[in-house]
Amino acid sequence: xxxxxxxxxxxxxxxxxxxxxxxxxxxxxxxxxxxxxxxxxxxxxxxxxxxxxxxxxxxxxxxxxxxxxxxxxxxxxxxxxxxxxxxxxxxxxxxxxxxxxxxxxxxxxxxxxxxxxxxxxxxxxxxxxxxxxxxxxxxxxxxxxxxxxxxxxxxxxxxxxxxxxxxxxxxxxxxxxxxxxxxxxxxxxxxxxxxxxxxxxxxxxxxxxxxxxxxxxxxxxxxxxxxxxxxxxxxxxxxxxxxxxxxxxxxxxxxxxxxxxx
Amino acid sequence: xxxxxxxxxxxxxxxxxxxxxxxxxxxxxxxxxxxxxxxxxxxxxxxxxxxxxxxxxxxxxxxxxxxxxxxxxxxxxxxxxxxxxxxxxxxxxxxxxxxxxxxxxxxxxxxxxxxxxxxxxxxxxxxxxxxxxxxxxxxxxxxxxxxxxxxxxxxxxxxxxxxxxxxxxxxxxxxxxxxxxxxxxxxxxxxxxxxxxxxxxxxxxxxxxxxxxxxx
Numbered sequence: 001x002x003x004x005x006x007x008x009x010x011x012x013x014x015x016x017x018x019x020x021x022x023x024x025x026x027x028x029x030x031x032x033x034x035x036x037x038x039x040x041x042x043x044x045x046x047x048x049x050x051x052x053x054x055x056x057x058x059x060x061x062x063x064x065x066x067x068x069x070x071x072x073x074x075x076x077x078x079x080x081x082x083x084x085x086x087x088x089x090x091x092x093x094x095x096x097x098x099x100x101x102x103x104x105x106x107x108x109x110x111x112x113x114x115x116x117x118x119x120x121x122x123x124x125x126x127x128x129x130x131x132x133x134x135x136x137x138x139x140x141x142x143x144x145x146x147x148x149x150x151x152x153x154x155x156x157x158x159x160x161x162x163x164x165x166x167x168x169x170x171x172x173x174x175x176x177x178x179x180x181x182x183x184x185x186x187x188x189x190x191x192x193x194x195x196x197x198x199x200x201x202x203x204x205x206x207x208x209x210x211x212x213x214x215x216x217x218x219x220x221x222x223x224x225x226x227x228x229x230x231x232x233x234x235x236x237x238x239x240x241x242x243x244x245x246x247x248x249x250x251x252x253x254x255x256x257x258x259x260x261x262x
Numbered sequence: 263x264x265x266x267x268x269x270x271x272x273x274x275x276x277x278x279x280x281x282x283x284x285x286x287x288x289x290x291x292x293x294x295x296x297x298x299x300x301x302x303x304x305x306x307x308x309x310x311x312x313x314x315x316x317x318x319x320x321x322x323x324x325x326x327x328x329x330x331x332x333x334x335x336x337x338x339x340x341x342x343x344x345x346x347x348x349x350x351x352x353x354x355x356x357x358x359x360x361x362x363x364x365x366x367x368x369x370x371x372x373x374x375x376x377x378x379x380x381x382x383x384x385x386x387x388x389x390x391x392x393x394x395x396x397x398x399x400x401x402x403x404x405x406x407x408x409x410x411x412x413x414x415x416x417x418x419x420x421x422x423x424x425x426x427x428x429x430x431x432x433x434x435x436x437x438x439x440x441x442x443x444x445x446x447x448x449x450x451x452x453x454x455x456x457x458x459x460x461x462x463x464x465x466x467x468x469x470x471x472x473x474x475x476x477x478x
Contacts, residue, residue: 002394002438002439003386003390003392003393003394003419003437003439004392004393004394004416005392006391006392006393041463046392046393047392068276071276071277071280072280075277075280075281075284075460075461075462075463075466075467076418076461076463077418077420077458077461094315095275095276096276097276097277097280099277099420099458099461100420119317120316120320121315121316122315122316122317122320122351123389123422124315124389124391124420124421124422125315125316125420172389172391172420172422173389173391201387201388202387202388202389203387203389203391203392204387224385226387226391226392227391227392256393256416258415258416258463258464258465259464
């Protein structure tokens with residue numbers, strides 16, 4: 001029929017462990033990212049995202065082990081981001097079993113890194129990750145800027161322009177996170193999502209702010225995203241992946257509702 | 263029975279290997295799954311799988327960089343008639359030429375060029391990333407028992423290019439993305455998926471199991 005909208009649960013991983021844990025099913029070890037990945041795979045998630053927030057460079061290798069162990073058990077697409085700085089990092093993640101790799105700070109520092117990565121591994125496996133914050137005042141023409149360091153450090157780079165730069169350099173997809181909305185549970189920044197989704201040729205994943213299933217619907221219907229990413233509503237069992245997908249389908253969005261599992 | 267998954271420095275090899283191993287176990291088949299960069303192993307295998315991720319020219323160059331590998335594939339597939347399955351760019355390599363970035367010769371097993379997809383709806387993004395259903399154009403043993411069509415199972419796609427096959431009989435399945443996109447091709451003992459069976463959950467499992475049992 002047509003391509004379906006994707007629901008992507010995102011797991012924050014630090015030193016090889018899930019931050020805060022996942023409580024939606026009885027996992028043997030709620031802190032093991034692989035256990036969570038298996039549960040999401042079985043639940044019919046369309047894709048999985050690991051975000052490595054390991055601070056110490058000593059523990060950077062833990063993510064490779066997480067990805068490799070996930071690939072042993074899960075036969076779903078996996079995107080990995082966080083701390084990706086060299087083509088060597090990307091190669092190791094892909095060999096471990098990642099399908100796509102998202103690049104954030106390294107692209108802000110040097111957009112040509114995206115071009116280098118896309119040339120080597122193909123546009124389709126490079127996700128440009130954008131952390132944007134609204135800098136215009138109410139009533140002004142909306143404007144968003146790229147922030148780094150978890151939304152603390154402004155860069156002066158216009159978010160919409162940066163999105164274009166990433167696509168020109170070869171990013172095959174954009175992961176767009178509103179730093180204003182992240183963790184607020186009041187919905188995506190729809191204006192930001194739509195502004196970027198409507199002006200680039202590649203798919204956009206909406207991220208940051210999901211608190212209800214309506215927010216997922218809005219991300220696709222109003223924000224024109226082709227995929228919606230969420231974390232806590234799934235991790236804490238507020239909603240299951242199945243409920244989310246059924247709800248979106250009931251609201252007129254084409255979804256993959258295959259019976260879950262292998 | 264040895265299934266050779268060809269390692270030429272491209273592609274998500276672990277996922278493909280694990281998926282085939284899983285299906286062998288699940289279906290209780292005797293096959294041994296081997297990830298290999300050794301042309302001698304490939305030449306003697308009973309099933310050949312060619313994955314591929316990245317740009318067409320890079321994949322072709324990567325394959326050619328393994329001395330004797332293409333000849334080994336020809337030995338197994340063309341001379342001995344063993345079943346072959348391409349995945350993504352591995353499938354595209356079966357075509358006459360790839361037109362991504364540069365013009366690169368393929369194996370010329372499936373007549374036609376590998377071209378950029380051109381959805382009629384300008385709102386559709388390129389690459390096509392995600393899950394789509396399949397429309398069977400020519401029935402094929404690898405799709406036996408696989409639910410297809412609008413209410414069928416979904417396959418996972420990540421691609422900007424597809425094979426524009428000259429012979430309609432080579433196109434086994436298409437997906438609708440602002441017009442038909444080539445999803446699966448075949449000719450005799452050679453078959454190839456544009457989507458990723460190793461990532462396509464239930465559909466992938468059924469397809470891989472059919473491939474392992476296939477006697478073309």
